[in-house]
Amino acid sequence: MMAQIRSSEHTTSAHDRVYRGLRTRIMHGEILPGHPLTLRGLGQEYEVSMTPAREAIRRLVAEGALTMSASGRVSTPELTNDRIEELAALRALIEVELASRALPRAHMALIERLQTINNSIAERVAQRDAVGYISANLDFHRALYLRAQAPAMLAMAETVWLQLGPTMRALYGRLRQAEPPQFHRLILAALKAGDEPGLRLAVRSDVTQGLRHLTA
Amino acid sequence: MMAQIRSSEHTTSAHDRVYRGLRTRIMHGEILPGHPLTLRGLGQEYEVSMTPAREAIRRLVAEGALTMSASGRVSTPELTNDRIEELAALRALIEVELASRALPRAHMALIERLQTINNSIAERVAQRDAVGYISANLDFHRALYLRAQAPAMLAMAETVWLQLGPTMRALYGRLRQAEPPQFHRLILAALKAGDEPGLRLAVRSDVTQGLRHLTA
DNA sequence: TCGGCAGAAATGTGATCACATTCGCCGTAT
DNA sequence: ATACGGCGAATGTGATCACATTTCTGCCGA
Incomplete structure (x- = not known):
């Protein structure tokens, strides 16, 4: 129930901040192939809960920016x-x-x-x-x-x-x-x-x- | 806390069932342009909670299969x-x-x-x-x-x-x-x-x- | 008759929790 | 020394809840 710290400037939703942040980092090559990402880790990094982190990750997986293993673990793709x-x-x-x-x-x-x-x-x-x-x-x-x-x-x-x-x-x-x-x-x-x-x-x-x- | 009815055959995750179901319905033209979709409605239809329904919808929005208004409402797109x-x-x-x-x-x-x-x-x-x-x-x-x-x-x-x-x-x-x-x-x-x-x-x-x- | 306004219903968002599964690590036995 | 087994930590999943916002409904007044 942690209070929402930033009272103003929530014009952009939480999952969108995570999505955009991750997206540019991936597109610019800041993350090397095979690097694993976790929901709780991302949530902590962007100061959000697991829910928006999961939405951002699902979206990036859908776009092919991330790969998801059978067990649900996600990482940047290692392309053939x-x-x-x-x-x-x-x-x-x-x-x-x-x-x-x-x-x-x-x-x-x-x-x-x-x-x-x-x-x-x-x-x-x-x-x-x-x-x-x-x-x-x-x-x-x-x-x-x-x-x-x-x-x-x-x-x-x-x-x-x-x-x-x-x-x-x-x-x-x-x-x-x-x-x-x-x-x-x-x-x-x-x-x-x-x-x-x-x-x-x-x-x-x-x-x-x-x-x-x-x-x- | 509603019990998981189908004990067996949960080999495919809930959000995936919603995603695939909606995806084929949209791709085959079963849903007309402009038709609104709600998280609770989809959840009820596919017998899942809002969480997997939201993930499925976000993914479809990311793929351009659905459009999301500024207030977060989603519907099938009316293309120009x-x-x-x-x-x-x-x-x-x-x-x-x-x-x-x-x-x-x-x-x-x-x-x-x-x-x-x-x-x-x-x-x-x-x-x-x-x-x-x-x-x-x-x-x-x-x-x-x-x-x-x-x-x-x-x-x-x-x-x-x-x-x-x-x-x-x-x-x-x-x-x-x-x-x-x-x-x-x-x-x-x-x-x-x-x-x-x-x-x-x-x-x-x-x-x-x-x-x-x-x-x- | 039409326009707007207030209240109610509906909706999306994000946090949190319980649970099953998976992964990693360490100890033990061969 | 190495392979196997098990235990604990870590992780994803889905449900539920509280809340803010939006949208709809119906009523009242001009």
């Missing part, structure tokens, strides 16, 4: 190579379409903003900041896709990002070479030129990129 | 035309890819099974059985896509079906002409011929089909 390839193919499918739809609406202000984000990415890479890199990279893609005016597609793309989150982080350690995102420049060039086939190819390449390393 | 077009485009994207991946693995037994399902569809259409039609139609597509060996993609496709469920039912009433699925025959022909471009076109046409009527 087949699954990773499949998710990369999904990214390619959906994001190429999103980019294509965004192209006619991409004016200069957007391109400049993308360039700014891209510089930020280069910084994170130089600093070996894996989480910052993943986060900024997703910002780049999301900023572009928002112009597509296709919320359902964007939601699907984000769900795929979510499923790949922990793996992307683990992958980051393997590709040692501090390579700035080469294909982002191609994306920007295609956007400026209004070159749709070029844009499709650039996005597909960017999305498929690092994942190829893994299957080797 | 834009949203419907977007979901149809997603179906086209994902299902064309799934069909393409299934093509090399589609042997005669599968094609015969698809033909059987297709006959079943024609029956449902003749009987004006909307739910049966939708259900059998999804069976047709799922049977084909299962051969693609791409579980993540199939899950995405099913999520889209789920979001379209109530709308498909409402749509069924509008297209009066009891048309059997014309494009399914094209799909079968392309499968037999191993004609990949033809298959892609046939699937895209089938998926986009009736949705065009709405936007008019």
Whole structure:
């Protein structure tokens, strides 16, 4: 019966705070694959009871961000190579379409903003900041896709990002070479030129990129 | 503290029964758009308490099968035309890819099974059985896509079906002409011929089909 | 006749509890 | 030294409750 401490600012429900917090942590790769999560642990961490923690976890399991064992234990997923390839193919499918739809609406202000984000990415890479890199990279893609005016597609793309989150982080350690995102420049060039086939190819390449390393 | 009646056969958890039951009802179009659902009502219907009912509902909301108002009330979604077009485009994207991946693995037994399902569809259409039609139609597509060996993609496709469920039912009433699925025959022909471009076109046409009527 | 307002019913939310199951750890026997 | 068995801690599950909020109903007044 512990009293509700924060009398004001409960505009957002408890389970939503847990959900959003966990979701961004997973998507940005802050949690490594296979990491276990417990209801009581999460409840303590977010200062809520088990009930909202359970709702948040169930939702993330439904979205594929977490896996649940037969006994109900949940952890971040350890993806097989087949699954990773499949998710990369999904990214390619959906994001190429999103980019294509965004192209006619991409004016200069957007391109400049993308360039700014891209510089930020280069910084994170130089600093070996894996989480910052993943986060900024997703910002780049999301900023572009928002112009597509296709919320359902964007939601699907984000769900795929979510499923790949922990793996992307683990992958980051393997590709040692501090390579700035080469294909982002191609994306920007295609956007400026209004070159749709070029844009499709650039996005597909960017999305498929690092994942190829893994299957080797 | 009501005693657990069914002592045996609780191999499946309570929230899962509610989830699965609701999910198929929604996907098959048994619930019309805008229909409200309550936790206590569902709990009573499935003979469980509010807790598992809430988990099932949260999961379905996360998957886009239900919409939640600001006050927390849930109901089946009433989709805008834009949203419907977007979901149809997603179906086209994902299902064309799934069909393409299934093509090399589609042997005669599968094609015969698809033909059987297709006959079943024609029956449902003749009987004006909307739910049966939708259900059998999804069976047709799922049977084909299962051969693609791409579980993540199939899950995405099913999520889209789920979001379209109530709308498909409402749509069924509008297209009066009891048309059997014309494009399914094209799909079968392309499968037999191993004609990949033809298959892609046939699937895209089938998926986009009736949705065009709405936007008019 | 219509609009709004007050009270009642209904609903979602979150906390807590009891219980069954599972997991981990340690001791013992071979 | 290792494998097996059992005991205790930890965990998920589902029920129930109290409470705030929303929604509905019906009545009263203009």
